[in-house]
Amino acid sequence: MLDKFFNPRSVAIIGATPKEGKVGRVLVENFIRRFKGKIYPVNPGYDEILGLKCYRSVKEIPDEVDLAVIAIPAPKVPQVMHEIGEKGIKAVIIISGGFRETGTEEGARLEDEVKKISKEYGIRVIGPNCIGIYDNWSGVDTYFLPDNKMMRPPRGYISFISQSGAFASALLDWMAYHKIGVSRAISYGNKIDVDDIDLLEFLGEDDKTKVIFMYLEGLKKGRGRLFIKKAREIARKKPIVIYKAGKTERGGLAAASHTAALAGNYQLYVAAIRQAGLIEAKSFDEIMDLSKVLLTQPLMKGRKVYVVTDAGGVGVMLTDALASEGFILPRTPPDLKEELRKHLPPHCIVENPIDLTGDTDDERYILVLEKLLPREDVDATVVVALPQVPGIKGKVAEYLIEAKEKYKKPLISVLIGSVEAEKFKNVLENNGIPVFESPERAAKALAALYRYSKFRGVAKD
Amino acid sequence: MEPREIIRRALEEGRSKLLEHEAYELVGSYNIPVPKAYLAKTPEEAGKLAEKIGYPIVLKIVSPDISHKSDVGGVILDLNSKEEVVEAAKKIFDNVSKKAPNARIAGVLVQEMVPYGLEVIVGGLRDGIFGSVVMFGIGGIFVELLRDVSFRIAPISEEEALEMINEIKASKLLEGYRGQPPIDKKALAKIIVNVGELLEENPEIQSIDLNPIMAYSSGAKVADARIIIKTK
Numbered sequence A: 001m002l003d004k005f006f007n008p009r010s011v012a013i014i015g016a017t018p019k020e021g022k023v024g025r026v027l028v029e030n031f032i033r034r035f036k037g038k039i040y041p042v043n044p045g046y047d048e049i050l051g052l053k054c055y056r057s058v059k060e061i062p063d064e065v066d067l068a069v070i071a072i073p074a075p076k077v078p079q080v081m082h083e084i085g086e087k088g089i090k091a092v093i094i095i096s097g098g099f100r101e102t103g104t105e106e107g108a109r110l111e112d113e114v115k116k117i118s119k120e121y122g123i124r125v126i127g128p129n130c131i132g133i134y135d136n137w138s139g140v141d142t143y144f145l146p147d148n149k150m151m152r153p154p155r156g157y158i159s160f161i162s163q164s165g166a167f168a169s170a171l172l173d174w175m176a177y178h179k180i181g182v183s184r185a186i187s188y189g190n191k192i193d194v195d196d197i198d199l200l201e202f203l204g205e206d207d208k209t210k211v212i213f214m215y216l217e218g219l220k221k222g223r224g225r226l227f228i229k230k231a232r233e234i235a236r237k238k239p240i241v242i243y244k245a246g247k248t249e250r251g252g253l254a255a256a257s258h259t260a261a262l263a264g265n266y267q268l269y270v271a272a273i274r275q276a277g278l279i280e281a282k283s284f285d286e287i288m289d290l291s292k293v294l295l296t297q298p299l300m301k302g303r304k305v306y307v308v309t310d311a312g313g314v315g316v317m318l319t320d321a322l323a324s325e326g327f328i329l330p331r332t333p334p335d336l337k338e339e340l341r342k343h344l345p346p347h348c349i350v351e352n353p354i355d356l357t358g359d360t361d362d363e364r365y366i367l368v369l370e371k372l373l374p375r376e377d378v379d380a381t382v383v384v385a386l387p388q389v390p391g392i393k394g395k396v397a398e399y400l401i402e403a404k405e406k407y408k409k410p411l412i413s414v415l416i417g418s419v420e421a422e423k424f425k426n427v428l429e430n431n432g433i434p435v436f437e438s439p440e441r442a443a444k445a446l447a448a449l450y451r452y453s454k455f456r457g458v459a460k461d
Numbered sequence B: 001m002e003p004r005e006i007i008r009r010a011l012e013e014g015r016s017k018l019l020e021h022e023a024y025e026l027v028g029s030y031n032i033p034v035p036k037a038y039l040a041k042t043p044e045e046a047g048k049l050a051e052k053i054g055y056p057i058v059l060k061i062v063s064p065d066i067s068h069k070s071d072v073g074g075v076i077l078d079l080n081s082k083e084e085v086v087e088a089a090k091k092i093f094d095n096v097s098k099k100a101p102n103a104r105i106a107g108v109l110v111q112e113m114v115p116y117g118l119e120v121i122v123g124g125l126r127d128g129i130f131g132s133v134v135m136f137g138i139g140g141i142f143v144e145l146l147r148d149v150s151f152r153i154a155p156i157s158e159e160e161a162l163e164m165i166n167e168i169k170a171s172k173l174l175e176g177y178r179g180q181p182p183i184d185k186k187a188l189a190k191i192i193v194n195v196g197e198l199l200e201e202n203p204e205i206q207s208i209d210l211n212p213i214m215a216y217s218s219g220a221k222v223a224d225a226r227i228i229i230k231t232k
Helices: A023-034 A074-087 A105-121 A165-177 A196-205 A224-235 A258-262 A265-276 A284-296 A312-324 A334-343 A362-372 A395-407 A419-430 A439-455 B003-012 B020-028 B043-053 B082-099 B158-167 B169-175 B185-201
Strands: A010-014 A038-042 A067-070 A091-094 A124-126 A132-135 A155-162 A182-187 A211-216 A240-244 A305-309 A380-384 A411-414 B037-040 B057-062 B075-079 B107-112 B118-127 B131-138 B149-153 B205-215 B220-222 B225-229
Touching: A010 A023, A023 A038, A067 A074, A074 A091, A074 A105, A105 A124, A155 A165, A155 A196, A155 A284, A165 A182, A165 A211, A196 A211, A196 A224, A211 A284, A224 A240, A224 A265, A224 B149, A240 A265, A240 A284, A258 B118, A258 B131, A258 B205, A265 B149, A284 A439, A305 A312, A305 A362, A312 A380, A312 A439, A334 A362, A362 A380, A362 A395, A380 A439, A395 A411, A395 A419, A411 A439, B003 B020, B003 B225, B020 B037, B020 B057, B020 B225, B037 B043, B043 B057, B043 B082, B043 B107, B057 B082, B075 B082, B082 B107, B118 B185, B131 B158, B131 B185, B149 B158, B158 B169, B158 B185, B185 B205, B185 B220
Parallel strands: A010 A038, A010 A067, A067 A091, A091 A124, A155 A182, A155 A211, A211 A240, A305 A380, A380 A411
Antiparallel strands: A132 A182, B037 B107, B057 B075, B057 B107, B118 B131, B118 B205, B131 B149, B205 B220, B205 B225
């Protein structure tokens, strides 16, 4: 239903302009740079913009138009919406601000009028007062921030829906810088029509989206129950990570009952998040930590985690962090212990965490992991390979990448250090093994994978 | 009386809060265990009703204008004979006429005294975004201090209700603390599910506090109920 927003064959840009620094100019540049379909700039003041023929009105465009993007002052939007309706365009992104968000009567009136017109013609609307869509596959890009200010991320399979446009663009820029792939990123502003639920449904069906992230401040009135229902359906197919902003209590309400006094806005969202099977990211760090683990790792069957390390201290830190997230670090079973004892030098510790110590080399890791990973009683493994150790030359990274494919079990890594650690990290992350500097963050991300595995019925206990 | 009828009458009388016996009746009609309780207009009537219920008895003042009953001397516990009940009812009417002279008095509630158990709260609320919401937590007078509660959006399955119970920080208290037998979580889960249903079927209800509910190793019983409805 929302396909015309994401995969249009043609787009009209209303408010297109050649003037440097204007939103209408950036929009045209974006589409020229990335969009493969036809582009029709619309502005009565120009015959041509950046080499494209410019039209006085959408009605003058000779072909069919799938999507219209509006970036003109709010008072002029209703008139243009009528023209869009008459032209038969069914999808509109209204970038322009100046509506209900201004808190003025005039703004609210304009918004209601636009809503009414859109219903009249059956036009679906994203916005107004929004940054719209960044689609890495079709090249639809209404983020009106020029490339030199906001980097565009590589293609990937994380999509996100953000109630804040500024956060959406900052996140996109950040993901680009960290080379994290993005599929589609949407911010819907005042959401007079298309809202979180519609977008979730679209991304739920989208085979280019494997993990959905949502930044949510609040749902529309009366939409809570449908949100839970739809989100739960989608969460059974793919993970949805959610960050709920506005966690502090709604103050000043004289509550008539204990229940009313305790039912803060955030508490109700927490309940809804649980019931819908969503995964809550509680901090900015968690947003990407959780997303990258959920994107790259298979589901977990249980909570038994093994740690293989060359640094005793980091092994202990991880043990604490994993245990406080509810994981079990079993004692190494006798048969495995005996096997490891046979092959490892006597100063290595074969108890979980298995400590290969500072004189380890790549081969020692490979030997241990090759015995550990195939075992039924191992649900996930965290590998700590601090690269300051001279014996580590890189073969263990190659092995981990192969082992991930071969054994199809969660496998993540903790690396702490400088340039060498960074190199090592890039190799692993480019091949679907998430790397963390912080043992605590690694444990939290793995815990999210476990919770989701439980929701999906893969983890039983 | 039918649940709808109770709410309708309160609305007609412009009351936003159900009287306690009305609240019991409404809650009881959703298979939630409530104490036997009847409204008496006079001390003598209270004595007769007490005989019918059995002892021990609790008396509570019933007034649409009084929300903190103990503050006005409107609650007397643990009465064990007809004479005691009559005397206590007189005392309550007397206390209230001194401490809250302008309050309208519906009578005195003669209620079976609910045996002590672990005090929990099940609450309900109507929210603009999510609709019917149910809360569970450790009850009693420290509810708002401890804030150890969990929520779900109705309709709630029994499984989800059990999750709510296990989710609070003090859930270990329910497992049988210091040699106590474990609490009947299933009985509590049923109350949670039914409060969800009660909210769903009666949109006039704005909030419910069943606090405390006495929870036992087998079963549970509401010991106090407060229901707020929407007056137009």
